[in-house]
Amino acid sequence: MIVRTPVFLLIWLALSAAVFGASVALGNDYIFFAGYVVLQYVVLSTAWNILGGYCGYVNFGSAAFFALGAYSSVAIYRFATDNDVLQMPIPVLMLIGGVVSGVVGFGMGYLTLRLRGAFFAIATLALAVVLQTLVVNWDYVGGSRGAYIIRPEQIAPIGNYIRYLFLVMLLLAVAAITIARLIEHSRLGYGFASIRDDELAAEASGVPTLRLKLVATTISGALMGMAGAPFPYYIGYLQPSSTFGLDYAVNSIAMPLIGGTTSWVGPLIGAVLLGSLQQIATVTISSAVNLLIVGFLLVIFVIIAPNGIVGLIHTYLQRKPDDFVGRRRVEAEMPGRTP
Amino acid sequence: MMIFSFDLLINAVISGILIGGFYAAVTSGVSLSFGILDIVNIAHPAFIILGSYIAYIANATLGVDPILASIAMMPVFYVLGSGIYQIYYISFEKRGQESLRGLAFFFGLLFITEVTLVLYFGVDYRYVEASYIGPSWHFAVLDIPLRILVPCLVSLLMTAGLQIFLTRSFLGRAVMAVAQDQLALRLMAVDPIKIKRIAFGISIATASLAGAFLIVIQPVEPSVGREYIGRIFAICVLGGMGSLPGTVIAAMLLGIVESLTATFYGPSWAPAVSFGFLLLTLAVRPAGLLGR
Numbered sequence: 001m002i003v004r005t006p007v008f009l010l011i012w013l014a015l016s017a018a019v020f021g022a023s024v025a026l027g028n029d030y031i032f033f034a035g036y037v038v039l040q041y042v043v044l045s046t047a048w049n050i051l052g053g054y055c056g057y058v059n060f061g062s063a064a065f066f067a068l069g070a071y072s073s074v075a076i077y078r079f080a081t082d083n084d085v086l087q088m089p090i091p092v093l094m095l096i097g098g099v100v101s102g103v104v105g106f107g108m109g110y111l112t113l114r115l116r117g118a119f120f121a122i123a124t125l126a127l128a129v130v131l132q133t134l135v136v137n138w139d140y141v142g143g144s145r146g147a148y149i150i151r152p153e154q155i156a157p158i159g160n161y162i163r164y165l166f167l168v169m170l171l172l173a174v175a176a177i178t179i180a181r182l183i184e185h186s187r188l189g190y191g192f193a194s195i196r197d198d199e200l201a202a203e204a205s206g207v208p209t210l211r212l213k214l215v216a217t218t219i220s221g222a223l224m225g226m227a228g229a230p231f232p233y234y235i236g237y238l239q240p241s242s243t244f245g246l247d248y249a250v251n252s253i254a255m256p257l258i259g260g261t262t263s264w265v266g267p268l269i270g271a272v273l274l275g276s277l278q279q280i281a282t283v284t285i286s287s288a289v290n291l292l293i294v295g296f297l298l299v300i301f302v303i304i305a306p307n308g309i310v311g312l313i314h315t316y317l318q319r320k321p322d323d324f325v326g327r328r329r330v331e332a333e334m335p336g337r338t339p
Numbered sequence: 340m341m342i343f344s345f346d347l348l349i350n351a352v353i354s355g356i357l358i359g360g361f362y363a364a365v366t367s368g369v370s371l372s373f374g375i376l377d378i379v380n381i382a383h384p385a386f387i388i389l390g391s392y393i394a395y396i397a398n399a400t401l402g403v404d405p406i407l408a409s410i411a412m413m414p415v416f417y418v419l420g421s422g423i424y425q426i427y428y429i430s431f432e433k434r435g436q437e438s439l440r441g442l443a444f445f446f447g448l449l450f451i452t453e454v455t456l457v458l459y460f461g462v463d464y465r466y467v468e469a470s471y472i473g474p475s476w477h478f479a480v481l482d483i484p485l486r487i488l489v490p491c492l493v494s495l496l497m498t499a500g501l502q503i504f505l506t507r508s509f510l511g512r513a514v515m516a517v518a519q520d521q522l523a524l525r526l527m528a529v530d531p532i533k534i535k536r537i538a539f540g541i542s543i544a545t546a547s548l549a550g551a552f553l554i555v556i557q558p559v560e561p562s563v564g565r566e567y568i569g570r571i572f573a574i575c576v577l578g579g580m581g582s583l584p585g586t587v588i589a590a591m592l593l594g595i596v597e598s599l600t601a602t603f604y605g606p607s608w609a610p611a612v613s614f615g616f617l618l619l620t621l622a623v624r625p626a627g628l629l630g631r
C-alpha cells in the first residue's frame with residue numbers, strides 16, 4: 001500500500017485539522033499546552049531518526065540543536081525590542097532557527113563524519129556542553145540568568161496565542177513526517193539505508209557516503225532547530241540549564257528507539273506514546289521519576305526489542321499464523337507431543 | 340581585565356599539570372574501554388560520579404579517607420563493570436548491533452545513574468573532609484594546594500601501575516592482543532570474551548578511584564559528570580586512543596590550556612576548551628599524539 005506523497009500530505013493535513021478542531025471543541029487550554037510538548041517531541045524524534053534510524057549515526061546533541069533554534073529566536077526578539085522594529089512572526093523565526101541549526105549540523109558532520117561513527121556521537125555530546133558554555137557567557141541572550149519573552153495574548157485569526165503555537169507545531173510535525181517518509185522512499189533513503197547496513201560496502205559500490213551523511217545531519221539538525229524556535233514563546237522564560245537539559249537528548253533518542261527506527265511510523269508512535277505518558281506522569285507523579293521511567297524503557301527496549309514497537313508488531317503479525325499452522329501439524333502427526 | 344604577570348603564568352601552568360594528572364586518572368578507564376576494547380562507554384563519567392558519591396557516603400558516615408575508601412570499593416566496581424560488559428556482549432556485540440543500540444544503551448545507563456542520584460541526593464553540592472584538603476605548599480611564588488597534589492600523585496601511580504600491567508603481565512598482554520586480533524587469541528586457547536570482560540571490569544574499577552579524586556578536588560553534584568564527557572574523550576583521542584603514556588601527556592596538555600584559559604579569560608570558559616581540543620584533533624590528527 002504505497003500512497004503518493006501529495007495524497008499522504010493531504011491525509012495528514014486533514015487529520016491534523018481534525019485534531020485541532022477536536023482540541024478547540026474540548027475548550028480546555030491545557031490540552032494545547034500539553035499537546036504542544038508532544039508535537040514538539042514528534043518533530044524532534046522524527047528529526048533524530050533521519051540521521052539515527054536511517055543512517056545509523058547517533059546524535060546525542062538534540063538538546064543543543066533544539067536550543068540553537070530557541071536562542072536564535074531570543075536573539076532576534078532582543079534585537080527587535082532594542083531597536084523598536086516589528087517582531088518577526090513565528091514561521092520566519094522557525095526558518096531562521098532551522099538555518100542556524102542546519103549550518104551547525106553540517107559543520108559538525110563535516111569535521112567528524114569522515115571518521116568512525118562513534119566520534120560523531122561523542123562530538124555531539126560535547127557540542128551540547130560547549131554551546132551551553134557559550135550561551136551562559138553571552139549576556140545579550142540573558143546569560144545564566146535566562147531571558148524573558150513576552151508573548152502576545154492574542155493573534156488575529158486564531159485568537160488565543162497558545163492555540164496558534166500549537167497549530168504551528170502541528171504543521172511542522174506534519175512537514176517533518178512527510179519529509180521523513182519522502183526520504184524513506186527516495187534514492188536518498190536507499191543511500192542512507194546502505195550506509196546503515198554496511199558503510200564500507202556502500203562506499204565501494206559508489207555511494208557518496210560522506211555527502212549523504214552531510215545531507216542527513218543538515219536536515220536533521222535543521223528540523224530540530226525549527227522545533228526549538230517557537231519554544232521561547234511557549235515557555236516565556238528561557239534558561240540555559242533547562243533548555244540544554246538532558247531530557248531533550250534522552251527523549252529524542254528513546255522515542256524513535258522505542259517506537260522503531262526503520263520507518264517514519266516508529267518515531268511518531270514513540271513520541272505520541274511516551275510524550276503523552278510523560279505529560280500524564282508529570283502531573284500525577286513527578287517530573288524526575290518520569291525521566292527515570294524513560295531511561296529504563298530505553299535500556300530495556302534496546303536490549304529486548306531492538307526494532308521497537310513497530311518491530312514487535314511485525315514479528316507478531318508474521319510469526320503467529322506460521323506457529324499456529326506448525327503446531328497443528330505437529331499435533332496431527334504426533335498427538336500429545338506439542339512442543 | 341587581563342593583567343599578564345609571570346607569577347600568574349607559572350602558577351597556571353603548574354596547576355594545569357596537577358589537574359592534568361587527575362584528568363589522566365579520569366581518562367585511563369576510557370582509554371582502556373574505548374581505546375583498546377572499542378567499547379564506546381559514554382557512561383564512564385556517570386560511574387565516576389557514582390564513585391564520588393560512594394566516597395562521600397563513606398567519608399560522611401564512617402569518617403574514612405575518601406581515597407582509601409574508593410580503593411576498597413574498586414573490587415565492587417570491577418564486578419559491576421564485568422556484569423555490564425556481559426549484558427553488553429550478549430545484547431549488542433554478539434548480534435553486531437553495538438554501533439547504534441550499544442551507544443543508546445550506555446547513554447541510558449548514564450541517564451539512569453544521573454537521575455537516580457538526583458532523586459536520592461538532590462542537586463546540592465557534596466564535599467568530603469580529609470587532612471590534605473585545605474592546606475597548600477608554598478615555594479617562592481608557587482602555590483600548590485595539597486587537595487590537587489595528592490590526587491595527581493595517586494593518579495599517576497595508578498596509571499603507571501596500569502601501564503605495567505598491560506605491558507608486563509600475561510593478562511595485560513592478552514588485553515592488548517584482544518584489540519588487535521581476536522581470532523589469534525582464540526587459537527592460543529584464550530577466550531577473548533573473558534579477557535574483554537576483565538579489561539572492562541578494570542576500566543570501571545578506575546572510575547571508583549577517579550570519583551574519589553573528583554570529590555577531593557571539587558564539590559560534586561550529579562550533573563558534574565557531563566562536563567567530563569568532552570574532556571575524557573578529547574584526552575583519549577588526543578592521547579592516541581588506548582596509549583596510556585599518550586593519555587597522561589594529553590591530559591596534562593589539556594590541563595595546562597584549561598588552566599591558562601581560566602586564569603586569563605575566566606573559569607566559565609574552561610569547558611569549551613576541551614571541545615575545541617577534540618574537534619581540532621579530529622580534524623588535524625585523528626591518530627592522536629602517540630597513535631598506534
